Amino acid sequence: MATLQADFTVPLRAFALELELDVSRTVALVGPSGAGKTSILRVIAGLLAPSRGRVSLDGERWLDTEQGLSLPPERRRVGLVFQDYALFPHLTVSGNVAFGAGGRAVDELLERFRIAHLASAHPGELSGGERQRVALARALARKPSVLLLDEPLAALDTHTKSEVRHELAELLRELALPTLLVTHDYEDAAALADEVGVLVEGRLRQLGPPAELVARPRDAFVASFTGANLLRGRARRGEGALTAIRLESGEDLYSADEVEGDVGVVVYPWEVSIARAHTPEADSALNVVRGQVGSLVEVANRVRVRVGPVTAEVTAASAARLELEAGGIAYATFKATGTRLVPL
Amino acid sequence: MFAAAAVALVFLLLPIVAIFARVSPETLVAQLSHPVVTDALILSLKTSAIAQVLVLLVGTPAAYVLATRRFPGRWLAVVLVELPLVLPPAVAGIGLIAAFGRLGLLGGTLDALGIRLGLTQAAVVIAVAYVSSPFYVRQAIAAFEAVDSDLVAAARTLGSGRTRTFFRVVLPLARRGLAAGEALSFARGLGEFGATIMFAGSLQGVTQTLPLAIYSAFALDFTTALALSALLVVVSGALLVALRITLQWQPSRPTSRFLYAPSR
Numbered sequence: 001m002a003t004l005q006a007d008f009t010v011p012l013r014a015f016a017l018e019l020e021l022d023v024s025r026t027v028a029l030v031g032p033s034g035a036g037k038t039s040i041l042r043v044i045a046g047l048l049a050p051s052r053g054r055v056s057l058d059g060e061r062w063l064d065t066e067q068g069l070s071l072p073p074e075r076r077r078v079g080l081v082f083q084d085y086a087l088f089p090h091l092t093v094s095g096n097v098a099f100g101a102g103g104r105a106v107d108e109l110l111e112r113f114r115i116a117h118l119a120s121a122h123p124g125e126l127s128g129g130e131r132q133r134v135a136l137a138r139a140l141a142r143k144p145s146v147l148l149l150d151e152p153l154a155a156l157d158t159h160t161k162s163e164v165r166h167e168l169a170e171l172l173r174e175l176a177l178p179t180l181l182v183t184h185d186y187e188d189a190a191a192l193a194d195e196v197g198v199l200v201e202g203r204l205r206q207l208g209p210p211a212e213l214v215a216r217p218r219d220a221f222v223a224s225f226t227g228a229n230l231l232r233g234r235a236r237r238g239e240g241a242l243t244a245i246r247l248e249s250g251e252d253l254y255s256a257d258e259v260e261g262d263v264g265v266v267v268y269p270w271e272v273s274i275a276r277a278h279t280p281e282a283d284s285a286l287n288v289v290r291g292q293v294g295s296l297v298e299v300a301n302r303v304r305v306r307v308g309p310v311t312a313e314v315t316a317a318s319a320a321r322l323e324l325e326a327g328g329i330a331y332a333t334f335k336a337t338g339t340r341l342v343p344l
Numbered sequence: 345m346f347a348a349a350a351v352a353l354v355f356l357l358l359p360i361v362a363i364f365a366r367v368s369p370e371t372l373v374a375q376l377s378h379p380v381v382t383d384a385l386i387l388s389l390k391t392s393a394i395a396q397v398l399v400l401l402v403g404t405p406a407a408y409v410l411a412t413r414r415f416p417g418r419w420l421a422v423v424l425v426e427l428p429l430v431l432p433p434a435v436a437g438i439g440l441i442a443a444f445g446r447l448g449l450l451g452g453t454l455d456a457l458g459i460r461l462g463l464t465q466a467a468v469v470i471a472v473a474y475v476s477s478p479f480y481v482r483q484a485i486a487a488f489e490a491v492d493s494d495l496v497a498a499a500r501t502l503g504s505g506r507t508r509t510f511f512r513v514v515l516p517l518a519r520r521g522l523a524a525g526e527a528l529s530f531a532r533g534l535g536e537f538g539a540t541i542m543f544a545g546s547l548q549g550v551t552q553t554l555p556l557a558i559y560s561a562f563a564l565d566f567t568t569a570l571a572l573s574a575l576l577v578v579v580s581g582a583l584l585v586a587l588r589i590t591l592q593w594q595p596s597r598p599t600s601r602f603l604y605a606p607s608r
Contacts (some may be wrong), residue, residue, distance in 0.1 A: 047497045086498040090516045099512070100502030199357035296362055 001025070004146050004178045008053020010039050010202075013177075017202035023146070028171050028193030029204075030186050030225065036202045037182035038083070041148045044180065045080045046073035057145055057178075076329045079139030083151040085131045087123035093134050094119040100142035113137040129160045134189040137172070147172075149181035153188050165191050186226050198222045220264040220342050227311050229272070231265040235341060242286075242336055249309070257341040264271070264342045271338040272312035274305055276322055278331040285333040293328045307332040358579055367567075367574045375571035377473065383549040385558035385575065391465055391553060392533050395472040399480050399529055404522070407484035408510070412493075422485070429478040433538025437472045440543040444470065467544035468551050476533035480525040487521025508608055531580055554579075 003024040010017040017036035021027065029037055042048035045057055046062065049198065055063040062071045082282050087096050093115055098106045103241055110116040112132040123131060132152065139147065152168060169192050172179055182199075183189050189196045190210035197207040198221070206218040210272045217223035224230045231252065233245040245265055267287075278288055291308020296319065298304075303319040305312050312331040324330060375381050410422055425536045428436060443449045444461050454461065491514050499509040515522075539554040544551040546560060554576045561569040 042497075045497075045501050047500065072505070073497070074503045076501075078501055080501040082494050082498060084494065086494040088495060088498070088513060099499070100504070102503065138502065189390070274463070292498050 001176060002058045002145055002178055004055070004057050004180070006040075006046070007055070008043055008045060008050035008054045008055065008065075010036070010048065010050045012036055014122055015202045016092050019202075019204060021180075021197070021204070022195070022205075022280060023178045023180050025194040026181065026192060027048065027195045027197065027207075029182045029197045029199045030184065030189045031182075031199035033184055035199045036152055037184075037199060040183060040199075041080060041180065044076075044146070045078045045148060046071060046076050059315065077142070077144050078146045078148055079142060079144030080148045081132075081135045081139050081150065081152060082159035085103065085135035085156055087121075087138070089123055092120050092122055093126070093344055096123065096134055097137045097141050104141070106141065109137045109141055127160075128156045132156065132164060133319060140175075145177065147175065147177045147179040151183050152181055152192075153183065153185070166301060168192060172245050175240065190226075202243075214268065217232055217266060217340065217342055220266075220344055223264065223266040223340070223342055225252060228266045229269050231267075231309055232344065233263060233265055233288075235259050235261060235263045245341070251289060253289075254336040255339040255341050256337050257339070259341045259343070262344045264344050266340040266342055267310070267334050267338060269304060269311045269313035272332050272334045273309055274307060274312050274314050274318070274322060274324070275331045275333060276328075278323075278333065283325060284335065286336045287334045287339060289332045291332070293324055295326060295328050296324060298299055305330070348596035360593070361575075363570055363573050363577065367570050371567070371571055372574055372578075375568065375575070380548060380557055380561070380567070380568070381572060381575065384552055384554045384572070385579070387465070387468070387549070387551070388534060388555075388576075389552040389579075391468040391472055392530060395469045395476065395525025395533050396530055397474050398469070399533075400526065401529065402482045403477055404484060407481050408488050408514070409482075411485045411488035425481050426478050427471045428475055429482070433475060433536070434542060436539040438541060440467075440471060440474060444543075444596075453534045463545045463547055463551055465544075465551065468540055468553060471539040472533040472536045475536050476529040477538050479532050480522075483525025483528065484518070486520050487518040487525070490521065491517045523587060523590070527584060530583060534576070534580055534583075 003022055005022050007020040008018075015036075017039055019040060023258060031037055035108060039048055042064075043050050043053070050063075050065065052065050053060070053063065054065070057077070061067075061071060062076045080295075088099065091099065094106055094110060107116070110119055113136060115137065116131060118126065118130060118134075121146050123134065126134065126184055132155070153165055156164055165188060172192060180309065181189070181192060186196070194209065195207060196210050197262055198205045198213070200221055206213060206222045212220060213226050216230075217226060217228065222228055231247055231253070233247040235243050235245045235255075237243060237258070237260065241257055242256060243260075245253045245255060247253060247265075255265065265320055268275050273285065278290070280288075289308050289310050291310070294306035294308075296303055298316065299313075301316050302313050303316050305314060305319065305324060307330045312332050322330075346411055385407060406425070410425070412416065428471070431439075441448060444454065444467075445451055446455065446460075446462060455510070461470070495513055495517065499513045504512060535555055540551070540553060541556055541559070546552045546556040548557070552560070558569050558572045558576070561572055
């Protein structure tokens with residue numbers, strides 16, 4: 001498989017974007033808005049000139065500032081799908097797909113993306129999901145060697161999104177192109193990509209397979225971005241092999257990680273149990289946080305419950321059985337072994 | 345409110361109605377065979393057409409550069425482009441003489457090249473182009489600025505060079521704004537009087553356009569002046585209507601990327 005190599009610096013308004021990245025499978029960069037995600041795609045596509053850097057695909061150089069080399073966008077073989085899709089409003093669906101096709105089989109692409117029946121429609125008449133399929137078909141019509149996706153799911157409403165996410169994951173697997181996608185949603189990134197990079201203020205904080213980011217978040221930001229609870233406290237070596245962490249609220253938590261000093265206690269919502277009562281002698285979980293039930297939010301067949309500072313994810317059935325309601329008192333419990341400590 | 349609107353409409357329409365009230369269609373048709381009138385009509389249409397072709401050919405790329413590039417002094421360039429808009433026509437006329445006249449800034453150069461502009465159709469074209477171009481260029485800048493830059497970027501990543509992108513994406517999307525600007529520019533050019541009479545003179549069959557013919561007829565024969573005025577109203581009106589129809593011919597499409605159809 002081909003490899004896209006990028007290494008560049010772009011001065012942005014508040015910080016400099018610095019990135020060194022090899023892409024041969026699907027890589028997703030996640031980060032808050034304003035982290036410089038779109039700029040990365042624009043540099044690779046040739047739409048934005050970095051102050052320094054190199055971009056190449058399998059040794060074919062697209063950009064090398066030291067050599068004063070920069071191929072224009074039309075000579076870089078990239079398929080870029082814009083966040084709002086940027087479909088040409090004055091062209092029909094087939095006109096859009098044919099734009100970069102150079103006489104290649106447009107009909108085939110229309111069939112493949114299930115938009116053949118929309119061939120003569122204009123973009124203004126399409127739904128969000130249909131627009132996305134047109135944008136993908138148009139980008140692929142040019143037979144790109146690299147695929148760049150800017151927030152591919154952000155413009156979709158929630159109920160279209162999960163379906164499109166599944167389709168897109170399938171498509172990316174089939175295409176087997178070096179693909180770089182950027183998103184602000186960690187779940188989208190984890191679902192679509194082989195590797196996920198967390199980007200904060202222009203720097204990559206951590207890059208790895210989604211499971212690794214969850215298992216070993218490098219810092220507090222990565223942890224909270226991947227959806228974990230983050231509780232601040234002070235760690236000291238305690239009884240046995242465990243580390244005790246005194247939280248700002250005064251409660252003690254325990255972790256199997258061995259660290260000292262100011263730390264963030266990381267625990268994922270699916271590792272937290274909820275109970276209406278707590279008896280320490282009847283529970284293997286060492287960590288207990290007692291608090292008021294803040295909010296109950298249904299996500300598919302699960303319920304996200306906020307207890308004090310901790311968010312737990314339990315099945316809808318459990319939530320119903322416990323008769324949880326906002327304002328009531330509940331206990332959030334989790335095991336010391338499911339608790340990771342990160343430097344603050 | 346309605347009363348004010350009615351007053352405004354009546355005020356704007358009254359002079360035009362008055363012209364047609366005093367010129368019967370027969371007189372109008374009869375005047376059409378008068379050489380002073382036909383000469384002026386042909387000259388007006390010809391010089392306006394040439395001037396507008398020049399305005400389009402030079403103004404369009406200029407407007408595109410001003411709309412899409414950011415460079416030091418850009419604001420000044422925009423102000424200069426719009427300057428003829430606020431210049432009194434008499435000042436424009438004097439300026440053109442001072443620049444292109446025989447004793448003007450470029451007079452010697454033109455003379456050496458064997459070019460004499462005084463009392464020629466070329467002078468009329470220059471005067472008309474000078475005075476009417478800002479109406480087109482300023483509208484064209486706005487039209488180009490309104491084209492979503494992501495669409496241009498998308499075209500480039502799809503393999504189109506700058507030129508193809510301009511003709512396939514930018515121009516079609518800016519079309520309506522450009523046409524509206526061109527209509528204004530054309531109308532302004534057709535009615536051009538001050539700069540033309542000063543720079544090109546008023547010689548029947550050579551530099552006497554319709555407005556100049558009206559002015560010279562006015563001193564001799566008010567009926568002819570009225571007929572000429574009616575003719576100018578008809579020609580301008582016909583051009584505006586024709587332009588409207590050409591524009592409506594292609595159905596408009598929403599260009600906003602934020603317009604979404606409901607999900608299906």
